[in-house]
Amino acid sequence: MVPEVLDGLSVQPDRTYVDATVGLGGHAEAILQRSSPTGRLIGLDQDPDNLARATARLQPFGSRALLFHCNFSNLTDVLEKCHLTTVAGILADLGLSMEQLKVSGRGFSFGGEEPLDMRMNPAAQTQTAADLLNTRSEADLSRIFWELGEERWARRLARRVVQMRQQRPFQTTAQLVQAVLSAIPVKPSSRRLHPATRVFQALRLAVNQELERLADFLPQAIAALAPQGRLVVIAYHSLEDRIVKQAFLQAEKAGLVQRWQKKPLRPTAAEVKRNPRARSAKLRCVVRTAVAPGSGPQEVV
Ligand SMILES: C[S@@+](CC[C@H](N)C(=O)[O-])C[C@H]1O[C@@H](n2cnc3c(N)ncnc32)[C@H](O)[C@@H]1O
Structure with a gap:
């Protein structure tokens, strides 16, 4: 959704923008091109492999691009390091990149046989998806599958995981797919979501504490x-979109922002055809209207 992002951010030359999920650098590159000749981009990503890819891609922009390996929950600290209090626009394109799914080898997808890791930042996080499956109580696992995967067979699946781990601890994605297929009475079909989709989402959200x-x-x-x-x-997905929608409504009620569009934007049919993973994307945008109550004058950069 590159054109929609550039419109939403209303990218202007010479301003400073943050891409909080710089990923492979696609959106960041478009923002830098549109904000030429002196616009700056601060990019964050918690995945070191993606950050390295973005660094290589954005190299032609020289010192106009400044990248940080960190979680976007440290945004205020990063801006402080850059001696900034405010910026002209911020983008967060949540979730995973294609590379993480297809080539990271960290068990984000259920297609092959990979270690059940799922950490986006292996250097900072200690608990893998396998650790969760092998150590959490049945009640905890059921809650994770239900609350973070909206999996209706959560209890059955948690019971099955606990039975299976007594025979052999969970290590690979294939073992988890086997647990799902043996616990959930839904067979894989080309028209429906694969039965393991929700469970993989739930574990990834739990391992990376994505919603928090x-x-x-x-x-x-x-x-x-x-x-x-x-x-x-x-x-x-609906869990993260709900958090965004509520945070935006709350900020709107406090008089801090206005919604750019009443309804979220969806990708065009052509984009979904090119990139089927975009089909569930919802883009929301707010425009800052006021100086935060109690804060001093703000610098526009
Ligand atoms: C959908 S991809 C972004 C793709 C990017 N917009 C592009 O054009 O290439 C999401 C990226 O966000 C990163 N990410 C997810 N949650 C994050 C967080 N809490 N803090 C920092 N990066 C995060 C992931 O590692 C991944 O690289």
Whole structure:
């Protein structure tokens, strides 16, 4: 959704933008091109492999791009390091990149046989998906599958995981797929979501504490917008979209922002054809309207 992101951020030359999920650098590159010749981009990503890819891609922009390996929940600290209090726009394109799914070898996808890791930042996080499956109580696992995967067979699956781990601890994605297929009375079909989809989502969200970090990030991002600055968030499932929607409504009620569009934007049919993973994307955007109550004058950069 590159054109929608550039419109939402209303990218202007010479301003400073943050891409809080720089990923492979696609959106960041478009923002730098549109904000030529002196616009700056601060990019964050918690995945070191993706950050290395973005670094290589953005190299032609020289010192206009500044990248940080960190969680976006540390946005305020990063801006402080850059001696900034506000910026003209912030983007968060949530979730995983294609590379993480297809080539990271960290067990994000259930297609092959990979270690059940699922950490986006292996250097900072200690608990893998296998650790969760092998150590959490049946009640905890059931709650994770239900609350983070909206999996209706959560209890059955948690019971099955606990039975299976007594025979052999969970180590690979194939073992988890086997647990799902033997616990859930739904067979894989080409028309429906694969039965393991929700369980993989739930574990990934739990391992990376994605919803908690998103809830930490949103108020920091709103506070970091200069007047008329824009925050654009693209969510890929209802749990994260609900958090974004509520944070935006709350900020709107407090008089800090206005919604750019009443309804979230969806990808065009052509984009979904090119990239089927985009089909569930919802883009929401708010425009900063006011100086936060009690805060001093703001610098527009
Ligand atoms: C959908 S991809 C972004 C793709 C990017 N917009 C592009 O054009 O290439 C999401 C990225 O966000 C990163 N990410 C997810 N949660 C994060 C968080 N809490 N803090 C920092 N990075 C995060 C992932 O590692 C991944 O690289």
